[in-house]
Amino acid sequence: MTVTDAAGGPSGTDAIAPSRTVAVVGAGTMGQGIAQVALLAGHRVRLHDVAPGQAETGADAILSRLERLVEKGRLEEDARGAAALRLERTTEIAELADSALVIEAVVEDLAVKQQLFRALEEVVADDCLLATNTSSLSVTAIAGALRRPGRFVGLHFFNPAPLLPLVEVVSGFATAEDAAARAYETARAWGKTPVRCADTPGFIVNRIARPFYAEAFAVHEERGADPATIDAVLRECGGFRMGPFELTDLIGQDVNEAVTRSVWEAFFRSPKFSPSLAQRRLVESGRLGRKSAHGWYPYEDGAERPEPHTAPATEPPPHITVEGDLGPAQALVGLCREAGITVHEEDEDHGTRILLPSGGQLALADGQTSAEFRDVVYFDLALDYRTATRIALSASEVTGWETLRQSIGLFQALGKKVSVIGDVPGMIVARTVAMLVDAAADAVAKGAASPEDIDTAMRLGVNYPVGPVEWGHRLGRAWAHELLDELHARVPTGRYAPSLGLYRQSYVRMKGDQSS
Numbered sequence: 001m002t003v004t005d006a007a008g009g010p011s012g013t014d015a016i017a018p019s020r021t022v023a024v025v026g027a028g029t030m031g032q033g034i035a036q037v038a039l040l041a042g043h044r045v046r047l048h049d050v051a052p053g054q055a056e057t058g059a060d061a062i063l064s065r066l067e068r069l070v071e072k073g074r075l076e077e078d079a080r081g082a083a084a085l086r087l088e089r090t091t092e093i094a095e096l097a098d099s100a101l102v103i104e105a106v107v108e109d110l111a112v113k114q115q116l117f118r119a120l121e122e123v124v125a126d127d128c129l130l131a132t133n134t135s136s137l138s139v140t141a142i143a144g145a146l147r148r149p150g151r152f153v154g155l156h157f158f159n160p161a162p163l164l165p166l167v168e169v170v171s172g173f174a175t176a177e178d179a180a181a182r183a184y185e186t187a188r189a190w191g192k193t194p195v196r197c198a199d200t201p202g203f204i205v206n207r208i209a210r211p212f213y214a215e216a217f218a219v220h221e222e223r224g225a226d227p228a229t230i231d232a233v234l235r236e237c238g239g240f241r242m243g244p245f246e247l248t249d250l251i252g253q254d255v256n257e258a259v260t261r262s263v264w265e266a267f268f269r270s271p272k273f274s275p276s277l278a279q280r281r282l283v284e285s286g287r288l289g290r291k292s293a294h295g296w297y298p299y300e301d302g303a304e305r306p307e308p309h310t311a312p313a314t315e316p317p318p319h320i321t322v323e324g325d326l327g328p329a330q331a332l333v334g335l336c337r338e339a340g341i342t343v344h345e346e347d348e349d350h351g352t353r354i355l356l357p358s359g360g361q362l363a364l365a366d367g368q369t370s371a372e373f374r375d376v377v378y379f380d381l382a383l384d385y386r387t388a389t390r391i392a393l394s395a396s397e398v399t400g401w402e403t404l405r406q407s408i409g410l411f412q413a414l415g416k417k418v419s420v421i422g423d424v425p426g427m428i429v430a431r432t433v434a435m436l437v438d439a440a441a442d443a444v445a446k447g448a449a450s451p452e453d454i455d456t457a458m459r460l461g462v463n464y465p466v467g468p469v470e471w472g473h474r475l476g477r478a479w480a481h482e483l484l485d486e487l488h489a490r491v492p493t494g495r496y497a498p499s500l501g502l503y504r505q506s507y508v509r510m511k512g513d514q515s516s
Contacts, residue, residue, distance in 0.1 A: 013181035015189035016129070018042030020100035025049070025116060027058025030133055031105035033161030035087070036062050038103075040079075040162075041190040044086045046096055055089040062087065065162070097123045101186065103155055105133040113137065114145035121146055129179060129186075131155040135206065136262045139172035139199040150176035153183045156203060157192075158461055165193040166460040172199045193460055195453035201266030204449050205461040206259055208468060210273050211435030213256065216244040216428070217276035224424035225309070225392075227296045232308035233419055236390035238429040239383030239465035245296040249289035253282050253296075271494040272439075308390075309419050316341060316413035317357050317406040324352035328475050329364045331385040332414075339413045354410075360403025362410070365430035367486025370423045371396035377407040381430035381475075383465055391416045396423040425490045426483060433471060434487075437480040438502045440468035445501025472505070481506040 016022070020043065024035040027049035039045045039062070047062075049055040063084055069075035096102060102120055106112060117130055124130075130152045132142055143149035154170025167187040171180045180196065187194040197204045216230045225233075231243020248256040257279050264273040282288075282295065289295030297305060319342035322333055332354075336343050354362040360375035370376050377399055380392040391411045395404045408418045421427065426434065440454050449457070455467020472480055480502060487496035498506075 013178060013185055015185040016100045016182065021046060021098050023048060023096040023099040023102040024105060025102060026105035027054045028105065030157065030159060030161060032058045032062050033159065034103055034105060034133065034157055036065060036162050037190050037192070039083045039087055044088070046088045046090050046099065048090045048093070048096060050091055055091060059087055059089050093119050094123050096120065097125070099124055099128055101129045101131065103131045103133060108134060108136055110137055110141055113142050117142065117152070118145055121148070129153065129182060131183060133157055136259060139170045140174065143172045143174055149174035151179045153179050154199065154203070155183055155187065164460070166457060167192045167194045168203045168205065168457065169194050169196050170199050170203055171196070193456065195449065195457045197449040197453065198447055200443070200446070200448045202259070202263040204443070204454055204457040207263060207448070208436065208439045208443060208454060208458055209462055210260060210263060211432060211439055212240070213244045213248060213260065214274070214276065215432040215435055217278055219424055219428055221276065221278050222422070222424050224422040225419070225428065226306065228306040229308040229419050229421065230428055232390055233380065233392045233428045234432065236417070237380055237382045237388045237392060238432065241463045248279070249295035249297055251289070252291055253279060253288045257283050274495060311408045311418040311420055313412060314405050314409040316409035318342060319344065319357065320410065321346060321355040323348040323355065326352050326364060328381060328479065329379070329385060335385060335414050336410070341410065341413060356403055356406045358400060358402040358406050360400050362407050365427040365483070367426045367431070367483040367490070369396065369425050369490070370394055370399050374398060375400045375403050377404055378427060379407070379411070380427040381433060389417060390419060392419045392421050392428055394421050394423050394427055426487050430483060431487060433475070434480040434483045436468040437472035437475070438484060438499050441472065441501035441505050442499035444469070445499065445504065478506040
C-alpha cells in the first residue's frame, strides 16, 4: 500500500473509545510514557511486564509524574485520583484479554516481539488492535508471525511520550487500512499529532534525518571544519536548534550510530546511508557522549567547551557588483545596502555572483570548490540571511588573501560572525539541506509518506526549522538537484547522486511548466 491514500488523515473511522481498556506491554521508560498518555486520555490501562516487580515500579513512576503535574498546576487533583484508579499492574498475558488496543514497548529484538504477539493472539478478541512501538525493526516482519497480521500496526511514539506530540503510524505490508486509520484516530484523540507512513527502514524521521548527521561528520572527516564550528554554523546559519555533534552527544553516540547502521543495512548498504568512520572510532573508544562524560566534546567537571572558529574583525569592501539573481541569497543585496555598502546590479546571463573590489568574487555554495576557479570565495546557504548570526566561507590556496579579507569584512558588516572553513564542496548547510530535500523527495516518490506528513514529522520529531519538502520549494525546484549533481561529480560514490524522485520534482515538472 501507499500511505498517500490517507494524506491529511483518515476519515470515517472512529478512535478507540475511552471506555475501552488499553494495555501496554513493557514497563520501561517508553512503556510508562505511553501508558501515561493513554491514562490521561481516559482509558483503563493495564501495564504489563514479565520481570518481577517491574510493572509495579513502572506504575509507581507514572503516579509520581502525575503528582508532579498536580503540583505544577497542570493536572487537577481529582483527575489524578481518577487516573490512579484506572491504572492496573499485571504480569500475566491472560489478564489483557479484554483490551481494545495492546501497545508493545519491549526490547528491540524481532524474535522476542514475535513471540509476544503470538501469545497475545491467543488471548485477545478478534477486534483488538495490536501495535508495536519499535523504532528500528520492520513492522511487516513482526506481523509475519501472526495469524491475522491485518490488525497489526506500528505506533512509534517519541521519547518522552507524554511531552512530544509526534506519533508515526506505520502500515506494514499486510496492515489493513481500517486498522491503520483507527490507530491514527486514536493517537489524535490522545492529543498527539499522528503521521502516516509505510513500513520502510527508519519510517519517516529516522530515515530522513540521516543526512543531518552524516554530512556534518563527512565535513569533519574531510578536514573541512572542527565539530564546534560545524555545530555553530548549522545552528546560527542553518536555523537548526542543535548541531549534530552536540545532539549525538546528548542522544548517545552508540545509540545514534546503531540507528544509522540499522537503516544502512536495511537499505542494503546504500551509500546514501553510509555510517561515519569517525563516529565508529568514537564508539569504539567508549566516548559515548554526555553519559560517559566525553563524546565529540568533553563533559568532565571543569571541562571547557571548544569555541567555533570565528574570524577577527576586518574592514568591509566599500562597494560590490552583483551579477544576475542570487537566488536563495538575493536578500544579501538589500542587507548590503542597509549596511552602507554600495551595490551595483548587472543583469548577466553567464552566472550569479558578487564581484569584489579585489577582482575576486563571492558565490553561493553550489557543490563546486574554490580550487577549481581563480580567486573565488564560497559562502554557505542560510535559512534566513537577515536573521542568521553566523556565515561560513570557504577558500582554497589559490584564493587571493584580499578577496578572502573583503569577503569576511562584507559579512561582518551585515552583523554576522564569520567562520572560514576548508575548501569542501557544498560547504555545511547547503549540502546538508540538499541531502535532506533529496531524502524527502525519494521517500515521497516511493510512497513512504506524503509530503505533508514528512514535513510535520521532521518539524515535530526533530525540531527542524522548516520541513525538507517546504525547504526545497523555497530554494527553487532545481537548486538541490544541481548542487547534488556537482557534489556527485566530485565524490562519485553514489552518495550524492540525485534521486529519481528529486529529478522528477526538479526537471520533469519544470519542463512541464515551461511547455504549458
